[in-house]
Amino acid sequence: MRERLLGNTETRVSIVGYGAMALSLERVPEAEAIDTLHRVFDLGVTFIDTAYSYCDDERDQHHNEKLIARALSSWTGDASRIVVATKGGAIRVNGRWLRKGAPEHLYDVIRASHEALGGREPIALWQHHWPDPRVPIRDSMAAARRAVDEGLVRHVGISNYSVAQIEEARSVVDIVTVQNQYNLWCRDPERDGVLAYCERENICFLPYRPVGGLGLAQQLHHTRVLAELAAARGVSPWRLMIAWFLARSPCILPIPGSMRWKNAEDCLRAAEVALTPDEVRRIDAISIDELPRLTTDPRPLVLPADS
Numbered sequence: 035m036r037e038r039l040l041g042n043t044e045t046r047v048s049i050v051g052y053g054a055m056a057l058s059l060e061r062v063p064e065a066e067a068i069d070t071l072h073r074v075f076d077l078g079v080t081f082i083d084t085a086y087s088y089c090d091d092e093r094d095q096h097h098n099e100k101l102i103a104r105a106l107s108s109w110t111g112d113a114s115r116i117v118v119a120t121k122g123g124a125i126r127v128n129g130r131w132l133r134k135g136a137p138e139h140l141y142d143v144i145r146a147s148h149e150a151l152g153g154r155e156p157i158a159l160w161q162h163h164w165p166d167p168r169v170p171i172r173d174s175m176a177a178a179r180r181a182v183d184e185g186l187v188r189h190v191g192i193s194n195y196s197v198a199q200i201e202e203a204r205s206v207v208d209i210v211t212v213q214n215q216y217n218l219w220c221r222d223p224e225r226d227g228v229l230a231y232c233e234r235e236n237i238c239f240l241p242y243r244p245v246g247g248l249g250l251a252q253q254l255h256h257t258r259v260l261a262e263l264a265a266a267r268g269v270s271p272w273r274l275m276i277a278w279f280l281a282r283s284p285c286i287l288p289i290p291g292s293m294r295w296k297n298a299e300d301c302l303r304a305a306e307v308a309l310t311p312d313e314v315r316r317i318d319a320i321s322i323d324e325l326p327r328l329t330t331d332p333r334p335l336v337l338p339a340d341s
């Protein structure tokens with residue numbers, strides 16, 4: 035698969051990454067999950083997104099990270115090329131996510147993630163999952179700074195941050211990635227300045243839920259323009275959507291997720307699709323009114339911090 039540099043670093047990564055979250059949240063049988071990860075690696079994908087909270091609850095924290103570590107150690111290819119990007123700062127309690135940004139907690143989870151991922155190399159990319167309104171960004175990022183200084187973490191990223199919050203984080207530590215929600219239903223990064231900021235500053239932008247996330251993703255093919263363009267090209271609407279991100283901005287590295295290999299491969303092969311300017315314009319112009327709706331979010335995002 036084609037590669038690119040991760041932000042302003044020397045680290046090379048595939049132009050499309052894989053989000054491993056569903057393998058743990060949907061409890062895919064371990065052998066099947068490892069087989070999916072091996073196939074993802076075999077395809078040339080070298081950027082894998084995870085989090086210590088991709089688990090059921092407090093009893094099995096780091097489930098997803100440990101799964102990835104096992105897949106890497108049993109893979110016959112060159113595992114040193116795979117960048118595992120993990121996160122800390124949101125915990126999962128009884129199936130709900132809560133923010134937890136105290137620096138002592140973040141430092142402890144970085145150490146635990148380092149251990150879960152094998153404990154030999156620094157974490158290639160550690161991302162602060164969600165800012166915690168009770169904790170100044172500067173304090174949360176001090177934990178990341180310390181982990182970099184101690185060699186536990188190579189690069190730092192942030193997730194669910196505004197431009198002002200990104201700037202505050204950068205006053206403490208170098209930030210190489212920003213991971214915010216971005217899909218046809220959520221075009222916030224185009225409007226809130228985050229995408230333009232990342233382009234300007236050579237920060238890699240990782241759109242999460244790129245095909246809409248669980249629920250909406252299953253409705254994507256009901257979007258008329260996408261269905262027409264996909265049929266004309268002979269590809270699926272999901273692959274077309276990922277190709278749109280690649281055409282949208284050179285700073286974007288999409289991280290589609292799927293618990294099924296067939297669907298994962300379909301999205302990841304978007305790296306082979308180059309959209310025409312007309313196709314990009316037509317997808318750009320899809321309005322929220324043309325999109326299928328869901329009344330409830332089957333996988334709610336992180337809730338406010340516990341008081």
Ligand SMILES: NC(=O)c1ccc[n+]([C@@H]2O[C@H](COP(=O)([O-])OP(=O)(O)OC[C@H]3O[C@@H](n4cnc5c(N)ncnc54)[C@H](OP(=O)(O)O)[C@@H]3O)[C@@H](O)[C@H]2O)c1
Pocket residue numbers: 052053054055056083084163193194213214241242243244245246247248249251252270272273289290291292293294296297298300301
């Ligand atoms: N930073 C954050 O706060 C945050 C929040 C959410 C997610 N993330 C990250 O972003 C990654 C991606 O997000 P996501 O998994 O929520 O959303 P997503 O990638 O937009 O959508 C995943 C859904 O799309 C379906 N799908 C994918 N490819 C398909 C295809 N070719 N055909 C049909 N259906 C397809 C999957 O179904 P099947 O599983 O049935 O294939 C799954 O239900 C996650 O894995 C995680 O790493 C980060």
